[in-house]
Amino acid sequence: MAETFREFVVHRSPRLSRTAYLLTGDHQLAEDLLQAALARTYRHWRRISDGDPEAYVRRVMYHQQISWWRRRRITERLQSQPPERAATDTAEATVLRLSLATALRRLTPRQRTVLVLRFYEDLTEAQVAQVLGCSVGTVKRHGHDALRRLREIAPELVDVPVERSAR
Structure with a gap:
């Protein structure tokens, strides 16, 4: 064993x-x-x-x-002024990765999990539902809400070409 x-x-x-x-x-x-x-x-x-x-x-x-x-639930605090953005890096890929990581952290844990399982692990909606112990409809709803939220909080990621790398 x-x-x-x-x-x-x-x-x-x-x-x-x-x-x-x-x-x-x-x-x-x-x-x-x-x-x-x-x-x-x-x-x-x-x-x-x-x-x-x-x-x-x-x-x-x-x-x-x-x-x-x-x-360790941490509440998000609203500020009157948005935080200053970091200076742009010449390494575009690094900036995009950091932007995506930041945007993912702003999603709920369940939304983030659905996106990771669907798009990173490349599982079907049915497989994600099985892993999470919920219905396919719930997976679809969380996926839809997560993508909508990502478009709102990280619009710079919307038109980025996707490169598939070997795992």
């Missing part, structure tokens, strides 16, 4: 780590989130190892992130 789990962790950790980062927006929190999810997964390894353990870990990460978020 321990050997198959170890192999799973070795082979799937990079991908799961990226997902954890996209859920949290912070490298250290992502490491903690993945470790917590893997610890919970190990306890149920006999039961889930024959199915889709990666989906199980994603679901655990999602629920753990929501739990952490609820404990």
Whole structure:
């Protein structure tokens, strides 16, 4: 049992780590989130190892992130003046990545999770619904609301050409 789990962790950790980062927006929190999810997964390894353990870990990460978020809920403060924007960097890709990361952090955890699972993990709406334990309609609603919100808070991302990179 321990050997198959170890192999799973070795082979799937990079991908799961990226997902954890996209859920949290912070490298250290992502490491903690993945470790917590893997610890919970190990306890149920006999039961889930024959199915889709990666989906199980994603679901655990999602629920753990929501739990952490609820404990440390930070309210957004409105300011009379918008914060000054950082000077533009010559590395356009870096600026876009930072802009996207900032915009994603402003979404609700569930909206962010739906976008990560749909567009980064490339799961279907039905697969996302299964991972999150909700209906396909709920996934569609959160996805629609998240994309609308992203267009509002980061209009600079709307017309950016999408480049697919190898995972």
